[in-house]
Amino acid sequence: MxxxxxxxxxxxxxxxxxxxxxxxxxxxxxxxxxxxxxxxxxxxxxxxxxxxxxxxxxxxxxxxxxxxxxxxxxxxxxxxxxxxxxxxxxxxxxxxxxxxxxxxxxxxxxxxxxxxxxxxxxxxxxxxxxSPNQLTDALESVLGPLKKLHVPVHEISMMMSIALRFIPILMEETDKIMKAQMARGADFDSGNLINKIKAMVPLLVPLFISAFRRANDLAMAMEARCYHGGEGRTKMKxxxxxxxxxxxxxxxxxxxxxxxxxxxxxx
Amino acid sequence: MGLKIEDITYTYESGTAMSVNALNHITTEIPDGQFIGLIGHTGSGKSTFVQMLNGLLKASSGHIYYNGEDIDGDGYDKKALRANVGLVFQYPENQLFEADVLTDVEFGPKNLGLNESARKARAEKALNLVGLSEKYWKASPFDLSGGQKRRAAIAGVLAMEPKILILDEPTAGLDPRGRDEILGLVRDMKNQLDMTILLVSHSMEDVAEYVDRILVMNAGQIMLDGTPREVFSHVSELEAVGLAAPQMTYIMRDLAAAGLPVRTDCLTVEEAAAEILSHRDAIPAAEKGGSHA
Structure with a gap:
């Protein structure tokens, strides 16, 4: 889909x-x-x-x-x-x-x-x-000079990589919820524009809830591993x-x- | 009549390097009134298979017939099919979205075009069936506990009053008590509603004592098909694909190997206990009461 x-x-x-x-x-x-x-x-x-x-x-x-x-x-x-x-x-x-x-x-x-x-x-x-990881590294490195102007380069690239990483996950999630609602007789394809927009509610509410839950879990997992931003952070590769x-x-x-x-x- | 599956194949990401044959020439039948357990290792194609049965996924090749009609045929009413073949997804609580439980359960009947009183009646019936008491009906589904959420979500599918109910790992992520409650619920539904039920699981224990027939899937194919006793007699084949027979089967097998003439095809703890006790006299007197290494 x-x-x-x-x-x-x-x-x-x-x-x-x-x-x-x-x-x-x-x-x-x-x-x-x-x-x-x-x-x-x-x-x-x-x-x-x-x-x-x-x-x-x-x-x-x-x-x-x-x-x-x-x-x-x-x-x-x-x-x-x-x-x-x-x-x-x-x-x-x-x-x-x-x-x-x-x-x-x-x-x-x-x-x-x-x-x-x-x-x-x-x-x-x-x-x-x-890979998203490489892309973030590249972005951080290319934007590196802006750090002197107190631009939070590391944080920005981290946010970008998380956003990129979440695209396929949210796609999959959307697909799953769509199917689950279709199994309950939901119809996403037919009807006029207003009906179509209304049909999105059963999809969007669970999707947002799951996105927030995932964001929360991720934040917790990062904190559990003592993530504290870019200050003094070295790279494995x-x-x-x-x-x-x-x-x-x-x-x-x-x-x-x-x-x-x-x-x-x-x- | 039920469902007839003829030579189904399904390929994910066809045409790329990631192309995977999730299902490989599956042919089987799901007759009315059976309680079937579908078992397989993670990635064996169980979830893909059940999504074909109500037309959510279209087979790459092969046909599925519901009551004799090809569900991928021109002009076949998929919505009616989904009302007849209810599918409860894995972690179904993730599909809850309404402001209160009752309205959420009414979502299915509403999509079937029922009027307000009819869908309310169906929703209440479904909620009673899953054992969610009336005090929760007006609560937000997000305030319920994990097990309650799952019941509410199952009620959401039951309210469509399907003839065939497919449950994809309904006990995943629940504690032992929640697991027993959900499985007991499924059995009660089977007895009360005279439904055909397909219970997907990777745990033999889950299905052993409830179902009439077990389908074992491996690498997109049906490996074994038979009554639980027949299937569990193939212990070594099951182990070869990363599955296991119920623990009782192992205990009885070891007892038999140690010389106690017990039947080895016991499925439940109760059955095994009765069988062992019936051979009390066969245990040599010297070993009675004593412990041996």
């Missing part, structure tokens, strides 16, 4: 992409997302697409598994495309009744669709190949860059440079 959500889940396997330092993957994904909005020509998107394809191949995550994650944002994608398609002013291509599709609208909506799809695939790929990671940074920089060149040259 909810198994299609791949965002925020880790795919266990051994690949070059999995072994890469999480900081490289975090910074790489961030810069990739930024560069997606810098690039605005067909060759640029081809370069971005090719780069992404290589990353996916290196991750050894089945392609179908990544694409499944796209299904969940299909609605968002469709809305974005439709709005851009009909509401961008410019040279009209087709027009019927009150709607006009313009040339600018068409190109812009295709661009937005490609950007969003690449964006989701890239971030899905990052979470699929990086400190992050160390290896040769391959430096090389990956090199490739990433080359890719970013290529994209910027394409944009500036206006190819």
């Amino acid at each position: 909810l198994k299609d959500v791949t965002l925020g889940q880790y795919y266990q396997t051994d690949s070059w992409m999995h072994r890469l330092d999480p900081r490289v993957k975090l910074l790489g994904t961030l810069s990739y997302i930024i560069i997606l909005f810098v690039v605005n020509s067909v060759p640029g998107y081809l370069v971005c697409g090719a780069f992404l394809l290589v990353c996916v191949l290196l991750s050894r995550v089945p392609f179908g598994y990544i694409l499944r994650g796209l299904k969940t944002i299909m609605v968002l994608l469709l809305i974005t495309v439709l709005f851009n398609l009909f509401l961008t002013p410019g040279e009209p291509l087709v027009s019927f009744w009150k709607f006009t599709i313009t040339k600018e609208g068409l190109t812009f909506s295709i661009k937005m669709a490609v950007r969003l799809i690449f964006l989701i695939i890239a971030s899905t790929l990052m979470t699929l190949t990086t 400190p992050l160390v860059y290896r040769k391959g990671d430096v090389g990956a940074y090199g490739v990433l920089c080359a890719f970013l440079a290529a994209c910027i060149v394409i944009r500036v040259m206006g190819v």
Whole structure:
């Protein structure tokens, strides 16, 4: 039922992409997302697409598994495309009744669709190949300099990792409660909007109760192990860059440079 | 008629590296009126199997027939099926959500489209059946004790008045007293309501004295199927898959090995005690009253 959500889940396997330092993957994904909005020509998107394809191949995550994650944002994608398609002013291509599709609208909506799809695939790929623990470590390390400004970096990354860790747990829980209520004749799919919202109550109340209970248990377990925040905390597996990671940074920089060149040259 | 299961297979996460065959070509029948124990090790596919029986999961291949009709057939009324095949999940108290117990139990009948008085009558009947006294009916379900919550949740399914009741590990997480109460409750329901009951458990002790028939599942397949005595005679097979026969079976087996001519297929403490006592005369006089190492 909810198994299609791949965002925020880790795919266990051994690949070059999995072994890469999480900081490289975090910074790489961030810069990739930024560069997606810098690039605005067909060759640029081809370069971005090719780069992404290589990353996916290196991750050894089945392609179908990544694409499944796209299904969940299909609605968002469709809305974005439709709005851009009909509401961008410019040279009209087709027009019927009150709607006009313009040339600018068409190109812009295709661009937005490609950007969003690449964006989701890239971030899905990052979470699929990086365990939540690694991701937090990376975040903490990358945001490290902010500690000087009294930003609670460790606490923020801890909260993020807990949130990430809880996504699959809450999904499973939702699935279970949904089934339990369906066994009692609940219907989540039919009826009008108001009925559908009403039907959520038997799902949400138990879900919230269980989420609070879990949060409470976790807090207790952390305290029982003397957790007291980031002050003076050392790591069992400190992050160390290896040769391959430096090389990956090199490739990433080359890719970013290529994209910027394409944009500036206006190819 | 009951349920007929034909060559069911179910695969989790099909198409990925995590693909698992939870069920592997299962064929069996659940006739009306039987009290069946479904036993298996954690991960043997028990929970997956029972979720297919009321159409919550759809089989990857194979068919399930309820009263002769394919439950995955076009236009089959799943809601009606779920009213007839009641499923009490593991830790059912996690599904309670209403402001008071009575309203929560009415949730099922309400979904069946019953009017207010009919569903109230059903809810009260169900609560009486599970032995939750009237003073708790207007209490918040979250203020009840663990065992009471579980009774309330079971009442929530009973109020649908199913013909077949499936209970998925109803005693998990309860203390010995709570366990006995719930199991006694299940037996009483069987006697009073003439239901078909499928009791899922990983404990032989739980089911040994109550059920007519035991299904043993292992690695997504049905390994043994028979009366408790038949099933428990396969001690070594059960042990090989991480299960065990009831403790009485072991005691009687050891006694027989030590030379006492007792039957080894006793299931309950009472039965075993009677059997041992009936052989009092066979114990050599020298050993009577004396302790030997």
